[in-house]
Amino acid sequence: MENAPRKRIEILGPGCARCKETYRVVQNVVAKEQLPFDVEKVESMERMAELGLMATPGVAVDGKIAVSGRIPKADEIRAILAKS
């Protein structure tokens, strides 16, 4: 059951306080529910442009933007991850 390929969650932002808070929220959800995702901080502007992100902090799941320009709530992240 744990053998499905792990998906990638990118937390996009230049490393500001709001980005760190976003990382914490997502990391908490993934850890608490033991979801098969790798959470990763991304500070590269190129990557943000590539994804089309225009406001930080952003969350991208599997290369698709799910949240942009705000700190998401844990419930929201749970719902997003359940769908992917």
Next chain:
Amino acid sequence: MGALGSGSSLLSRDSAESLAAPAAKGLPLWAAVLLGLGAVGCWLALYVNLSRMARWLTYTLLGLPPATHFSSAVEFLIFEVPKVMLLLTAVVFVVGIVRSYFTPERTRRILAGTSESVGLVLAAFLGVVTPFCSCSAVPLFLGFVTAGVPLGVTFSFLISAPMVNEVALVLLFGLFGWKVAAIYMTTGLVIAMASGWTIGRLGMEDQLEPWVRKVRSGGNGEPVVVLGWPRRLRFGFEALRDIVGKVWLYVVAGIAVGAAIHGWVPTNFMASFMGRNVWWGVPAVVLIGIPMYSNAAGIIPIVQALLEKGAALGTVLAFMMSVISISTPEIIILRKVLRPRLIAVFVGVVTAGILLVGFLFNALL
């Protein structure tokens, strides 16, 4: 104005949340409307009666002797703090809801589809209502440029977004009246448009870092979702908690300083070096203000103190604009996408605009 709930949520953080929660869980419509109307009613009743309440509190409840400096300072404080906080909560809440309509993605779509001249004007106005933080300046810049928004239009937005700030607008309105607030907003928009226009005329597209020109924007950003009213209200409450929670202390401190120095610092203390007859006052404050970084709420108390002590409006306005518009951290971030010459032009044009505003108002008023 639709300042739903702002009055009651002023009381505490918790009441903002408890109000937000039922709205999000689908309170029956009639109940939500009733709640909203009740909140607006409370807000208005409070606002209209503030000055009477302040007088009553000062002279009847506290029993302070009338016509002394101390009691008038107390009355000033009891009146100004709730007044500004009421205005602030109402505006932040409404702006929070308005902003839920203007995501950066949507603003980009609007700007990419217009001619440059219309775009310059539109971008300055959209800069006021689109949510923006200077830490997002680069992704936003890239998003605009890769979508084909002209460089000048992009800068018009990038200048107006921090410069014309709703918190500053409310505080100026509350403390100095609608004229000062209107002057601030109009000149801010004009500087943004004029700077954008100038940068557009200079044809500096070759002054972007090489990698920027190679970026192919892959996605369209956040998927467009149609938000219902409960969600939008929640945006309003979140903005309220975020912004008011962060700035209320500055506001109170600023007004307290204003009340306290009322009599102790001579009224013309600032006039000798920030008065309207000091020609070097404006360039001096702009030179100090440009590299500084502060949010609008942090700077208003200083503005209050300066004006109170005889500094000229143009000089103070120039100082405020230079502090909140361009800052060293923002320039360092933008350096990742802009070459030094374009940065220099950007800073130069905005500085020139602010100087002009300062001189103009010192000459006119």
